Amino acid sequence: xxxLFLPSRLNELFVIFLSIVLQSLPFVLIGVFASxxxxxxxxxxxxxxxxxxxxxxxxxxxxxxxxxxPVCDCGVIPFARRLSAKGVPxxxxxxxxxxxxxxxxxxxxxxxxxxxxxxxxxxxxxxxTLSVAIVVGLLASVLFPxxxxxxxxxxxxSGSSLEEMRPRQDLQAxxxxxxxxxxxVIFFIVLGALFTAAxxxxxxxxxxxAIGSRPVGSVLALMPVATLLSICSEADAFVARAFATTFTLxxxxxxxxxxxIIDLRSGFLLVRTLRMRLTMLVVGVSSVLVFVEGVxxxxxxxxx
Amino acid sequence: xxxxxxRLVRGGLLLxxxxxxxxxxxxxxxxxxxxxxxxxxxxxxxxxLAVMGALELWRGSDHAHHGAGSGGIEQGxxxxxxxxxxxxxxxxxxxxLGSSALGGEDVSRLLLAYAPSGGPSGxxxxxxxxxxxxxxxxxxxxxxxxxxxxxxxxxxxxxxxxLPSDRLGVDEFALLxxxxxxxxADARPVGLLVIASGDLVxxxxxxxxxxxxxxxxxxxxxxxxxxxxxxxxxxxxPPNPCL
Numbered sequence: 001x002x003x004l005f006l007p008s009r010l011n012e013l014f015v016i017f018l019s020i021v022l023q024s025l026p027f028v029l030i031g032v033f034a035s036x037x038x039x040x041x042x043x044x045x046x047x048x049x050x051x052x053x054x055x056x057x058x059x060x061x062x063x064x065x066x067x068x069x070p071v072c073d074c075g076v077i078p079f080a081r082r083l084s085a086k087g088v089p090x091x092x093x094x095x096x097x098x099x100x101x102x103x104x105x106x107x108x109x110x111x112x113x114x115x116x117x118x119x120x121x122x123x124x125x126x127x128x129t130l131s132v133a134i135v136v137g138l139l140a141s142v143l144f145p146x147x148x149x150x151x152x153x154x155x156x157x158s159g160s161s162l163e164e165m166r167p168r169q170d171l172q173a174x175x176x177x178x179x180x181x182x183x184x185v186i187f188f189i190v191l192g193a194l195f196t197a198a199x200x201x202x203x204x205x206x207x208x209x210a211i212g213s214r215p216v217g218s219v220l221a222l223m224p225v226a227t228l229l230s231i232c233s234e235a236d237a238f239v240a241r242a243f244a245t246t247f248t249l250x251x252x253x254x255x256x257x258x259x260x261i262i263d264l265r266s267g268f269l270l271v272r273t274l275r276m277r278l279t280m281l282v283v284g285v286s287s288v289l290v291f292v293e294g295v296x297x298x299x300x301x302x303x304x
Numbered sequence: 305x306x307x308x309x310x311r312l313v314r315g316g317l318l319l320x321x322x323x324x325x326x327x328x329x330x331x332x333x334x335x336x337x338x339x340x341x342x343x344x345x346x347x348x349x350x351x352x353l354a355v356m357g358a359l360e361l362w363r364g365s366d367h368a369h370h371g372a373g374s375g376g377i378e379q380g381x382x383x384x385x386x387x388x389x390x391x392x393x394x395x396x397x398x399x400x401l402g403s404s405a406l407g408g409e410d411v412s413r414l415l416l417a418y419a420p421s422g423g424p425s426g427x428x429x430x431x432x433x434x435x436x437x438x439x440x441x442x443x444x445x446x447x448x449x450x451x452x453x454x455x456x457x458x459x460x461x462x463x464x465x466x467l468p469s470d471r472l473g474v475d476e477f478a479l480l481x482x483x484x485x486x487x488x489a490d491a492r493p494v495g496l497l498v499i500a501s502g503d504l505v506x507x508x509x510x511x512x513x514x515x516x517x518x519x520x521x522x523x524x525x526x527x528x529x530x531x532x533x534x535x536x537x538x539x540x541x542p543p544n545p546c547l
Contacts, residue, residue, distance in 0.1 A: 008402050008403075008404045011398065011399050012401055012404050012405050014396055014398065015336060015399075015401065016489050017392075018393055018398075019337040019338060020487065020489045021389045022328075022337055022338055022346060022487065023338060023342070023486055025321075025346075025349045025353070026345045029352055029353070116485055172359060175359045175360075176359070176360075176363060179314065179318070179356050179359070182318075182356070183314060183379075186382065186386055187381065187382040187385055187386075190385045190386060191385060193389075196489065200407075204407050238490075241486070241490050244490075245490075245492060
């Protein structure tokens with residue numbers, strides 16, 4: 001096949017785009033296989049039996065349940081809906097939906113990897129996500145205690161229907177689950193890589209740097225970018241890392257937190273699953289909390 | 305698209321993704337995208353993708369399982385988008401990032417300067433002219449980190465992209481390289497000031513090999529790392545253009 005050389009700007013766009021895709025792939029694979037293993041080997045009945053019934057303990061447990069059920073943001077909603085169908089309260093399932101995509105070993109390790117072993121960033125990311133998930137979960141338990149279950153699925157969601165999530169004891173089924181989930185997320189990985197590469201190539205660095213260095217403006221600027229990019233939690237740290245030279249730490253953390261809660265990719269599914277009132281609570285509380293915490297990090301950072 | 309057809313496409317795309325990774329390794333192009341430190345992880349990824357693709361093709365008869373995605377349009381878009389990196393990666397020969405990757409920033413603002421203290425940060429100065437020249441930008445950066453400004457006087461050979469600027473003198477240019485941690489998306493520019501001893505004929509983004517002596521030039525309060533070049537020759541892009 002004849003070699004094709006691109007003009008310098010297009011070459012830059014292409015090289016950055018493909019490098020992000022290549023770097024994301026291993027972590028996407030880890031995520032989809034971990035998720036497939038949970039879908040196949042952990043029954044929702046067992047999970048529901050271990051959950052306490054009082055709001056605070058169940059919300060706290062839901063917030064860290066991602067450690068034993070490391071599903072990414074793409075697989076978390078079908079999984080949470082299954083838990084809810086087995087009697088887990090809606091507010092606990094909501095807490096799990098918000099926390100699990102970030103508060104799980106795969107994503108925390110990939111974040112540490114992307115930021116070259118900076119465990120402060122890993123810890124802050126986890127703390128921001130937990131704070132949002134717990135506050136939303138507790139508010140939901142007070143405001144909407146009557147909501148006992150999430151909206152059940154009538155149709156398959158993103159290739160994973162309730163029927164498909166029944167455990168099957170063979171490697172072939174595991175790979176099948178992983179492949180299905182891979183195709184659920186890869187569209188947004190590639191799209192996010194294109195968007196990021198285009199931003200890096202065509203947006204003058206001086207402009208980005210000017211916005212990125214402001215403690216409030218940088219957070220406000222990156223939060224909608226995270227929502228638009230809708231990058232999978234296993235790979236978003238690598239994209240955030242690329243912004244790290246021009247944006248404040250608070251903005252980077254806000255990017256990695258809000259991007260897993262409010263994104264275009266799962267927005268429709270979230271509304272459908274949580275119902276409108278609960279979704280509005282999630283969107284409102286998350287946006288305010290992430291913004292405030294991002295700015296707070298920027299303000300206290302000089303003293304750290 | 306039928307379940308079988310969809311599964312064939314999915315399996316095929318996974319195999320093509322794996323083949324792309326293989327092609328990038330075999331052609332030596334992987335280094336243009338990723339740090340070599342990630343090669344083992346990327347290689348394993350290629351292997352896993354190949355297994356997933358092969359199994360997906362093999363499972364062709366099992367139509368019921370997983371339904372092969374959601375809506376038809378979304379499915380088609382996904383397949384098309386996955387094709388983009390595969391086709392581009394297979395057909396385009398990547399080149400190193402150049403001045404366009406500076407995003408409009410003037411290179412004179414990216415020139416490497418000695419630490420404000422000026423002295424060595426540790427280690428001993430080794431400016432003896434009889435010593436072997438430092439060969440390469442990465443080695444030069446490691447050396448400067450060790451001895452700081454007291455390394456001035458040491459001979460050095462370095463390869464990089466020439467980048468003249470209106471803010472630099474007529475006999476000066478920046479020798480530009482990009483440093484990456486993991487992949488090109490996190491590339492950061494490193495510029496070294498080069499002062500030519502004779503007439504200077506270099507164009508922007510031209511790869512050059514520079515040989516000269518390490519020195520110091522004071523500019524706008526910064527003490528810049530400088531190569532006082534006695535030889536500047538055009539050269540080809542090195543196999544690993546990033547640091």
